[in-house]
Amino acid sequence: MVTLKDLAKELNVSVSTVSKALSDSHEISKETKQKILTLAQEKQYTPNNIAINLRRKETKTLGVIIPNIFNHFYTKILYGIESEARKNGYKTIISISNETFIAEKEGLSYFSNGCVDGVLMAPSEESEMLNQTKHILELRKKEIPFVFFDRYFDGLDVDKVVIDDYDAAKNAIEYFTNSGKKNILVVSMLKNLWIGKLRREGALTAEGIDIIESESEEEIEFQLNRKLLTQNVDAILALDELSGIISLNLVRTLTFEVPKDVSIISFSQGILSEYSHPKLSTVNQHAQLIGANAVKLLLRRLKNRNPDPVTNVVKSTLEIHGT
Amino acid sequence: MVTLKDLAKELNVSVSTVSKALSDSHEISKETKQKILTLAQEKQYTPNNIAINLRRKETKTLGVIIPNIFNHFYTKILYGIESEARKNGYKTIISISNETFIAEKEGLSYFSNGCVDGVLMAPSEESEMLNQTKHILELRKKEIPFVFFDRYFDGLDVDKVVIDDYDAAKNAIEYFTNSGKKNILVVSMLKNLWIGKLRREGALTAEGIDIIESESEEEIEFQLNRKLLTQNVDAILALDELSGIISLNLVRTLTFEVPKDVSIISFSQGILSEYSHPKLSTVNQHAQLIGANAVKLLLRRLKNRNPDPVTNVVKSTLEIHGT
């Protein structure tokens, strides 16, 4: 590795001269600059970021804690985060919690050791269920700025970017009733999550709506099968993508016609529904925007250490395709 | 931020004593250790990683360059990388190239500034097509260890983890012929990629195999439609997951029965094929293992700076489901 010192020695100048020359300081004469620049080029000098970080006490790096990298929704958010961060000269370092409290805590503790300027996170299912917030409060004690996206702890006064889950579900149901649907069934695998609760409440605002909730695919299929065979269901609102796909496949297997006999709308992360056959009608969640907005909120907090906490709501949109 | 200095001052000892005490050195007396540990706990001292990195000249961080984060295959690899890295006490920092040469180059240049100990990468489609290797050679010049996964530049003598693309395709074709299939069609959207070439060659080893290749979904659909209507096709081998899904959907739309009339096997990244209806038969690529192996190769190179370059082949397996 070539250092400032190396260049300085070779040219018989001081380290500070080299440093200044490379940052194009007006204090340095044109000739010296030229000489130094040329040698730097030749020797392929690149500044050591770690040393710079240590000096500046900032890393231009954002830490991201993501619960599940196999979920296309989070992947899209990650993409939004990475793009927005890069656009602002920040890098992104990720830690995957696998929906567990322990991995989340480890990731956070790693991030709090000075390697990132701030943290973006969606809490794991486990932390949410246990309502574990100690590790979050430690972050705050260390004065490391952070923002939540998608999920959050109710009661914690922090920056967050969320989806209009309640309204989105309500709107989907309204769409159904406006289309003359009478027997709407809600299907959900998000029983235990806060966002699942919000969506459910939004959906059940209307009267006489039936619901199936479970965390197991088999259970969902079993119950759905029974309902479809014994009751008149003419519309299904799936509160998550998997439920949507399962519903679609089952409905078609039972030889109902989609969307003529049964219409389906699903909350969606995109990839499964996009290539389903027929293409699922979805509540589209604009995940990328969520990521970008989260970064914006964090950078704002990085500039001005103590702005009032903000909740940014990213509106989802109803996209009617083939179901 | 609490530093060693702070603790030292408060206890009227030297910084080095504190440092040694915290690393449980035998040079320090029990009482002093106790005192220091207690205060450290109380003040919530955590070592500053950046300073440690600067001293040690290592970061315990691996850089990953991934071409496309929306591709489930790469996501799985990423998961494998992150898990294996974490298991060995390394963190993971990612940069997404979006299949462009320029983003890949930027990512690499960022990584070469001292923030990672080594780099794992799959080159972008663009770099591969342009056969751009300058940026890679610069990494090498800077003596930053790196390994390729999935894709690589032919001719570059480096560590890499790859799939047995050629054999996997050949095996799938053999499976078809052994099942009595006579009119096999190969469908591919990987026309320009090295791995696409390998798979194609593997598939076309057998006699009389027809092939459709294009990068556009529309073109694939158009040609496939024509073939299915005008020729007798009783088996389709899709060289990538998207081709597989498109084929499945089209075949069913044309009311052929799957797998009775037309059997389909697809190279797969998992998520689309898993929830397709019926479930696609796949050439499963064990992406997670690829990631883990890549990390192992890199760590080996980190320990012993100049081992001979190794090519690790991860075998794929044929998984017959409903198509």
Place this chain on the structure above:
DNA sequence: ATGAAAGCGCTAACAG
């Protein structure tokens, strides 16, 4: 216009 020196937070060789 250039250089000397201090310091970011930490570790480690060496002295006492």
Place this chain on the structure above:
DNA sequence: CTGTTAGCGCTTTCAT
């Protein structure tokens, strides 16, 4: 057992 000192690579103030 504890402290002093030097140094990782860089920036920045203050002399010169």
